[in-house]
Amino acid sequence: MLLNKQISISYFLDLIKWDLLAIAIYAIIAGSLDHYGLLRRVTIPLAILSLVATIVSLLLAFRTSQSYERWWEARLIWGAIVNDSRTLIRQVKTFLPEETASFAQRQIIWCYALSESLRGLPFSEKVKAYIAPFNSESRNWPNFLLNQHGEALAAATELNPNRQVQIDATLARLCDAMGKCERIKKTVFPKSYSLLIHFLIYVLMTILPFGLEDRSQWMEIVIVFVVPVLFIAIERTAIVMQDPFENRPTDTPMTAISQTIEVNLLEMIGEPVPVQEVQEESYYLM
Amino acid sequence: MLLNKQISISYFLDLIKWDLLAIAIYAIIAGSLDHYGLLRRVTIPLAILSLVATIVSLLLAFRTSQSYERWWEARLIWGAIVNDSRTLIRQVKTFLPEETASFAQRQIIWCYALSESLRGLPFSEKVKAYIAPFNSESRNWPNFLLNQHGEALAAATELNPNRQVQIDATLARLCDAMGKCERIKKTVFPKSYSLLIHFLIYVLMTILPFGLEDRSQWMEIVIVFVVPVLFIAIERTAIVMQDPFENRPTDTPMTAISQTIEVNLLEMIGEPVPVQEVQEESYYLM
Amino acid sequence: MLLNKQISISYFLDLIKWDLLAIAIYAIIAGSLDHYGLLRRVTIPLAILSLVATIVSLLLAFRTSQSYERWWEARLIWGAIVNDSRTLIRQVKTFLPEETASFAQRQIIWCYALSESLRGLPFSEKVKAYIAPFNSESRNWPNFLLNQHGEALAAATELNPNRQVQIDATLARLCDAMGKCERIKKTVFPKSYSLLIHFLIYVLMTILPFGLEDRSQWMEIVIVFVVPVLFIAIERTAIVMQDPFENRPTDTPMTAISQTIEVNLLEMIGEPVPVQEVQEESYYLM
């Protein structure tokens, strides 16, 4: 939850440093040579430049909006996980009071386990301690824990089927949320568009010096550097946003959300809320 | 519900006053110096100007539409709260008539408590009076009240499970609405886009004087002032719209909606509708 | 259902007559003076004109699409009311046959009452006759009628809870539709955007004569008149579309839809369909 601007800007610059370098080198070389010899006579009409820029802009607008939607969907899913976790425990408390504590505990662990496995991190101590007794080699622990919920529900033979079915419907929604996270995690943005947009930005950069009039050399260098960098910055922002489960500063703040769930559920079952351990992630609180 | 135009325009000007100042200073300095000395020879092709303006416009269109969607979603959620509050009381009246009054009372308080905690305000007298007897230290009072609904439902042991489950489904929808409000409240618009757009507007401002022909000095100053201000105005409108629970004039009118719910529910349980206290918020009725 | 084109175009011209007048006066004055004296030397680069026009266009596109969405949502809601009215009566006929006629009658009145109260009209004779016996002072008659449905359901004590709950779910959807209509009715399009767009169109009009070359005086007047009028026409169309419950020709055709529902429901309960009274509304059948 550090909202340290300096860190995030330097993080961002780090992401695009190779592009920056390549563009800078090209800007200096092309900007210099353009005024001499053969290249001087190469000119491209400004209208062609605008045309290419229009295509790139529309594709970038498309990409920006799709990557925002992925990021926002990830946030929607984790918002739904908050809601369904609360609903689950309220329902268990209403319909199956004696199981409330064990369901709440399992649900808290499920949230942490899901966020950690999405990020590809090793499980935290809390999760490890919980799953150790199962002696299982599951490849998908969150799904395993959800099935434990299901088995506890099946074991409650005295429970009225109506109520059982209502709790099961909440489990189905949690199962959906889990599957949606996996979908976002595993589905890459279509490679063809990524390549096409990146390629087009470099096409634009390449023709830029020949579209400018040969008046001021250093101004030309500046323009040939700044314009492609703006496009690259927009593209890179979209790339970073579109994968929200990669253990990066722009991630969905799954750990913070899991902690909120933990606090809410512990309060609902009347247990003391632990003093929050030191926050270990430095993600934006987005 | 004051729709005082003067207030809202001055409020808006207040929001952008520092940007106005910065742009005015730059417009005067750059517009003046551009005609003399070294700067005179610096020119940027108009096509580059249009190109940057096109990028900014597309990003602003994207941002405008995303912030409108957040604002509209907030309104959708509170519309759903109206519907589900009415449905809840109609269901309780149909299935569990003896509990109608207490559910209605609790639901009214829930609406006020949710709107006040979203805005980060201290609870109003009405809410304080209601929650005082609980002697609890809840960190999330709306969730606490929803659980009170759940417990009243659990206590109604004579209630047919089918009907109980139907009321529970309405509670689940209210729980969803509450969680969605929290999501909008806590999720900031991606910092990278905010910074990028703001930065691009200033880039545009910077190159603007060098793209104009050196004909009329005061006309240049006017243009260098007016154009970036238009962009800033659009950007700022989006910024204000995107956070609808901040106790600002453009907020979702949660207090007014809560009062509508109060009137509806009291009428449904046959209690006298209180003479509306003086409206204390001066938000637009949006 | 009169689709009288002449009426609708004159209605539209009536809406924008003041704008037309203001723009015409400005066009004549500015177009004339621009060729003489001081103003002759004032010129604004065409690129700045395009830039402003691009911003206006993008904002208008945004506004057009949002207002279309409101209008379309209103139509969706009334489509859902048709479906849920039919479903309600089919369910009552299946599960609670002896109540079919009274439910159908009440549902028909509900549709008329909702459409009339959304439009802020006094209730029609049919509705008045139905609600007169209740001797109530409800502030929200459609909600009152929905609760009558609920009470009739509660009174059917012999009804299997499963079936009761299924009918109740249909009532909940009707309650949703009612609340959604109220939301659209009460939520104004954000004032800031309305003002900004209107203001920008006038900015564009103001700079237009100075961006044109001083060749043909009467051609300049025509252009300075026609271009802003096109923008105003698009803006005004959006303004008219966005509020579909205002008793205007572009309204959602709620009366016609209510009559369709009446015919369908009467047929379902085997009663004679009344000869349609003369259609009193002249809305488009949209």
Next chain:
Amino acid sequence: MLLNKQISISYFLDLIKWDLLAIAIYAIIAGSLDHYGLLRRVTIPLAILSLVATIVSLLLAFRTSQSYERWWEARLIWGAIVNDSRTLIRQVKTFLPEETASFAQRQIIWCYALSESLRGLPFSEKVKAYIAPFNSESRNWPNFLLNQHGEALAAATELNPNRQVQIDATLARLCDAMGKCERIKKTVFPKSYSLLIHFLIYVLMTILPFGLEDRSQWMEIVIVFVVPVLFIAIERTAIVMQDPFENRPTDTPMTAISQTIEVNLLEMIGEPVPVQEVQEESYYLM
């Protein structure tokens, strides 16, 4: 299912033939006269041309996307009808096996009756033969058939209410699909936008010759003809797409879908699938 390209292009040309003619006449007259006499001195800056073209393009993009959405929604609805028809018969087979054949038969007829009444065609032999015995004068046969489903469900008194309610929910979805089709069929695209766009295209055509330089007469005629025709072609495509139930080649292929449903349902109830009669519609298989 004929995918005869020649037919569809000639069909399309037929749709726009009057516009083609009008534009051709104007192009020839304006293109010729523009070079002589008074008109020679009338010029409109190219920037104004671009501005009008930008507005038209944005409105056309809006219209194209809205009409595509209507067309796609129609396809979605009929996709849902396929799914719910299969689900209905699977449920009847599971819960009420003795009624399976009569439900399947009625459901098949429902699909054909709905598609034929949406297209405003007289009912086919198959449908006529089925509904003849009812001796009814229904104004809405698909709704009548759905109610027959409902009555068969009501008559199954031995059926467990839970199962009855589940089948009823499927009927409610089919009722929704039917109502959605009627909504698309009856809701015209807002007249104001249609007129505005059509008007703007002709405005663009009118000013086009005066924006071009007076260099090559026949080239001017070609341009004044081709450019508006492109816009008209896009507009007309949108107009054709937006009404997908009009018995046109671009319709939702409702007959083909109904036949698919027939084959699926007959297979599910173990009856022989009829040899497909000759396909009488020549719609695209879209």
Next chain:
Amino acid sequence: MLLNKQISISYFLDLIKWDLLAIAIYAIIAGSLDHYGLLRRVTIPLAILSLVATIVSLLLAFRTSQSYERWWEARLIWGAIVNDSRTLIRQVKTFLPEETASFAQRQIIWCYALSESLRGLPFSEKVKAYIAPFNSESRNWPNFLLNQHGEALAAATELNPNRQVQIDATLARLCDAMGKCERIKKTVFPKSYSLLIHFLIYVLMTILPFGLEDRSQWMEIVIVFVVPVLFIAIERTAIVMQDPFENRPTDTPMTAISQTIEVNLLEMIGEPVPVQEVQEESYYLM
């Protein structure tokens, strides 16, 4: 799951090779002849070029976004299949434990059968072995398997109706997913738009050489080649994305998803997970 870039780029080039050739030939011929004889005097204003390019860009943006939505919807559907497969088995395990293994087996086969029949491939050995005993001539095996689920559910006469209905609801969602896949598979993108866009790109190509100034012959050839190729590349990418079930590298990775489901379900029923056979598809893991 080979992410072999070389393969995918050559695959892509293969797709557009005829367009590349046609454009190259035209670029060389038109670029050469444009400088001599009659053609030299043919010029088209750059503004007309931009205008046509703007229309093409907007239509391509529309097409790109619609085809992305189809591709993404296909991914959503298969994500839902994952979730509902897990939910189905969890429910069967909870409510009908003795049938778990047979449901899991059938569900795994259903996934493979659906993916293979969508791709129009012959069934794999695994599927063939499973369906062989049924001795049926079904035209739609996935639907047949779903009905087997339904019959197993119907045969479980001792099952509480509530639970039976809950499992049936999951089957209904799987039936929906199956129907949605068929809808995407069978619905072509409107032919009129495809033709219009393709035609417009060639119009743009045709006028391109006449819009350029006659300065550098080889530069003109390069531009007339590169610009249309960029448009064609974007168009072709959209065409490839919009049909995600065609056994192409850009397909929804249905085989990989089916294997994930297989692993999950086998683990849920406690059976050994088979060593994954060699991956036979070289689709992107998108």
